Amino acid sequence: MEKETAEQLFEEDYVDQMLDDKIKKINYHHNVYDVGKVIQVKDFIIYANGLENVSFYEKVNIDNKAIGYVMKMESNCVVIAVLKQTDKISIGDSVYQSNEEYMGEFSTDALGRIIDIFGEDKLTNKKYQNIIKLKVEEDNTPIMERTPVKRPLFTGIAGIDLIYPIGRGQRQLIIGDKKTGKTQLCLDTIVNQRGQNIICIYVAIGKTKKEVKEIYYELLKRNAMSYTIIITAFYDELAPVITLTPYYALSVARFYMLQGYDVLVCIDDLKRHADAYREISLISMKSPGRDAYPADIFYFHSRLLEKGCQYQNGASITILPVVETTGGDITDYISTNIISITDGQIVLSSKNFQKGERPAIDYGLSVSRLGGAVQEAEMKKLGATVRQKLLSYLETRDVYELANVDEMSKELQDKIFEGKKILDNLIQYKFSPLSKQEIINKFVFLGEKKDG
Amino acid sequence: MIGKIVAISDINVSIFADYPQEVKIGDILYAETQSKIYRFEIVEIKNNTITTIPFSSVIGLKRGLSVYPLKKGLGIEYSKEILGRVFNSYGELIDGTVINIPNERSIYNRHLTIADINVNNEILWTGIKVIDFFSPLSKGFKMGLLGGAGVGKTVLIKELINNIYKNLNSNAIFVGVGERSREGKELYDEMKESDLLDKISIVFGQMGDNPVSRSKAIYSGLTLAEYLRDEQHQDVLLFIDNIYRFVQAKSEISTELKRVPVENGYPTTMASDVSEVEERINSTDDGSITSFQAIYVPADDLNDEAVQTILSHMDGQIVLDRKVAEKGLYPAINIFRTTSKLIDIDKIGKEHYDLVSSVLKYLTRYEELEEIIAVLGIDELSSEDKNIFYRSRKLRNYFTQPMFVAENYTNIPGKFVKINDVLEDVKNILSGTYDNIDESKFLYIGTVKEIL
Structure with missing residues (x-):
């Protein structure tokens, strides 16, 4: 050379x-291809120019002040939804791309703890060490990979296990006004899963910090946290976090399902979730439909709840979504949407609650589309009898409300007496689960009388 | 190459095309990244800007990607082998099978002229008492199935598939549009178990799929039905569950395309979208397509724009009612609002016609009496009214029916009841022949003979 x-x-x-x-x-400042400038700030929606290389749903960092993801790309700008913000964003701030899809962060250490979508332990405010990145929204489980829902998931509540049973892989809505015991039903169900090899996920959407902490202690006190994860998006979190959290929770559920676990997910509640999505939609100028919700509000919930399934590997995801109503009206837009997605609903009525019926289930309005298919033979047979007699009694009670019982036919008197007894036997206070056998014993009188 | 991607949102991808004259609306384009192929259908062309809707999620898609033409429009492959197969909305098999030596047709645009349509069709008995009595149908009929969520619509559809197939030996097409994946898979499994699968083809665009998929399923299903009618000369049964979801999917797309909506966020093109589909469902000299179309009623509002638009195409309607379901009476049909064009003295004969009027008269009076009784009690009624009251309750109970497909829920074997037996039983109940039989015995029976 x-x-x-x-x-x-x-x-x-x-x-x-x-x-x-x-x-x-270039590495430091990037260039127009991977870096952009903020040109408009609208609450938690940021418009930026540049970022020519960014892809849809990519994670971006806004001058170390905030992180967000790309929710829309137009020919001259990129629309970013902000998830976490530590400082005010100004016009001209740089937006850096990350070259990766926005992922939720999770750690298996979170079992027994409270975690959020960023992989932070809410009890200590520290991020977990061994983080697993999970897609916020996994692809839908293909229809041909699903198998029939037929194994029972016992809630320990006679009115549910017997009359409107829940199966593993079922989506059963819990709906009712404020203070009718919706959250309590979720907690009762979670507590009853002890020793069943089920992973429970309680998703607190738009709850106050105080409420979440109380729930944590309730579960902890009853040794239920050892198999439970609380995933939370607090009331004061940004709307994009609230909308993504249930999806993230179902990705976590799927993570466990693929390992062969049955998973129970309680989402409390979807009305707040819908409202957060409406907030984003209206701020980003989507045209409003019924009740000002965007046209795709149905899809927003249907694709979420369709993630509940009995999977071909034998594991399952059971979902108990909660919806809060006002004035006992379950025919409003969001409620009917979700009712038309789920496999049934447990309706809680404040009238029953005031009458002292615990749980305050409205047996006439509640439905299970799977019914006996998820019950074992004995429960199924007894359940069908109890349900039919109870519904028939409730109807008779309404028709003959003002009639004098003493003047009724013997048959009718018997029917009313029996109905009352069924209703009394269904009363059950919180955190006092009944086993399958205990439930059967309680209603055995129905069979006895027939034989005699 | 057609052009490059310039803007992206959930279900709207804009492309800047150098030669827009080379493509037309309905064509399919594709773009490729390292990990995925994305497909789009063209819905609008304006100068050099092509607006498309993507077939699946656009996560990871970037601006600037090149887009290529794939083929001319959506088509579906078919041959005699379609029976027993499951397709997705885009006409692709999803059950892991292939069709050998297929023909292919476009899924769009097959209009019938008035000369093609045959209107002289015979009556088709379903074996379901309440339908045959109050709302009989004929070949080529379009029957709407209405009802709020959770009142047993899908069970009724399954029962109809079961009964009419057994009766008529015709093949059926089931199109699942925006409904539950679990139910779709169960339908498939049940058809397989009962050896009916080779009599039916299924198309699924379920509620977890994006709106583009949900809006296309119906075209693919129709194309298969038309094949059976036109080339196999069959009397085809077409079940659409649920036609409302088609309009819903269209309105989601329309919103994303920033088109101006009408009332409640529905698309301006709603009426033409619906008639495009409905006008293809007809009888010709080659064969007939008899359709049952479930119509979901949003927010329990029957005056909903979309519901009314769909209803204007129906020949009859069966209305499922939550109030009836609350009483434990299934099928939960509201007979006052259930109608059929065939309730005509020329078509069903005088006896049937007269019985329908008498029953409606009785039950109307019964509703009034119920209110009186709630206040005054039964004893205050005249003996004539007492007869009406008790016989109406028997009639009401008599029109419940155990279903073949609900056997595992009700534990009562299903019943197929001939219309002549129904007429006979109704006549006898009205004339008081059965006055001494307890009303509850009439619940869930086939004919009255069973309890005599």
Whole structure:
């Protein structure tokens, strides 16, 4: 090899140096292809120009002040939904792309703890060490990979296990006004899963910090946290976090399902979830439909709840979504949407609650579309009898409300007496689960009378 | 290459095309990244900007990607082998099978002229008492199935598939539009178990799928039904569960395309979208397509724009009612609002016609009496009213029926009841022949003979 001249050396060094500098600069400041500037700030929606290379749903960082994801790309700008913000965002702030899809962060250490979508332990405010990245929204489980829902999931509540049973892989809505015991039903169900090899996930959407902490202690006190994860998006969190959290929770559920676990997910509640989505939609100028919800509000919930399934590997995801109503009206838009997605609903009525019926289930309005298919033979037979007698009694009670019982036919008197007894036997206070056998024993009188 | 992607949102991808004259609306384009192929259908062309809707999630898609033409429009492969197979909305098999030596047709645009349509069709008995009595149907009929959520619509559809197939030996097409994946898979499994699978083809665009998929399922299903009618000369049964979801999917797409909506966020093109589909469902000299179309009623509002638009195409309607379901009476049909064009003295004969009027008269009076009784008690009624009251309750109970497909829920074997038996029983109940039989014995029976 020829010896290089000084001139050549100089040139090569110079060029190398120049290139290095440039690359350093590019790496630091990026360029219009991977970096953008904020041009508009609208609550938690940010518009930025540049970012030519960014992809849909990519995670972006806004000048270390905030992180968000790309929710829309237009020809001259990118629309970003902000998830976490530590400082005010100003016009001109740089937006850096990350070259990766926005992922939820999770850790298996979160079992027994309270975690959020960012992989932070809410009890200590520290991020977990061994983080697993999970897609916020996994693909829908293909229809041909599903198998029939038929194994029971016992809630320990006679009115549910007997009359409107829940199966593993079922989606059963819990719906009712404020203070009718919706959350309590979820907690009762979770507590009753002890020793069943089920992972429970309680998703607190738009709850206050105080409420979440109380729930945590309730479960902890009853040794239910050892198999439970609380996933939370607090009331004061940004709307995009609230909308993503249930999806993230179902990705966590899927993570466990693929390992062969049965998973129970309680989502409390979807009305708040819908409202957060409406907030985003209206701020990003989607045209409003019924009740000002966007046209895709149904899809927003249907694709979420369709993630509940009995999977071909034998594991399952059971979902108990909660919806809060006002004035006992279950025919409003969001409620009927969700009712038309789920496999049934447990309706809680404040009238029954005031009458002292616990749980305050309205047996006339509640439904299970799977019914006996998820019950074992004995429960199924007894359940069908109890349900029919009870519904028939409730109807008779309404028709003959003002009639004098003493003047009724013997048959009718018996029916009313029996109905009352069934209703009394269904009363059950919180955190006092009944086993299958205990439930059967309670209603055995129905069979006895027939034989006699 | 057609052009490059310039804007992306959930279900709207804009492409800047150098030669827009080379493509037309309905064509399919594709773009490729390292990990995925994305497909789009063209819905609008404006100068050089092509607006498309993507077939699946656009997560990971970037601006600037090149887009290529795939083929001319959506088509479906078919041959005699379609029976027993499951397709997705885009006409692709999803059960892991293939069709050998297929033909292919486009899924769009097969209009019938008035000369093609045959209107002289015979009556088709379903074996379901309440339907045959109050709302009989004929070949080529379009029957709407209405009802709020959770009142047993899908069970009724399954029962109809079961009964009419056994009766008529015709093949059926089931199109699942925006309904539950679990139910779709169960339908498939149940058909397989009862050896009916080779009599039916299924198309699924279920509620976990994006709106583009949900809006296309119906076209693919129709194309299969038309094949059976036109080339196999069959009397085809077409079940659409649920036609409302088609309009819903269209309105989600329309919103994303920033088109101006009408009332409640529905698309301006709603009426033409619905008639495009409905006008293809007809009888010709080659064969007939008899359709049952479940119509979901949002927010329990029957005056909903979309519901009314769909109803204007129906020949009859069966209305399922939550109030009836609350009383434990299934099928929960509201007979006052259930109608059929065939309730006509020329078509069903004088006896049937007269019985329908008498029953309606009785039950109307019964409703009034119920209110009186709630205040005054039964004893205050005249003996004539007492007869009406007790016989109406028997009639009401008599029109419940055990279903073949609900056997595992009700534990009562299903019953197929001939219309002549129904007429006979109704006549006898009205004339008082059964006055001394307890009303509850009439619940869930086939004919009265069973309890005599």
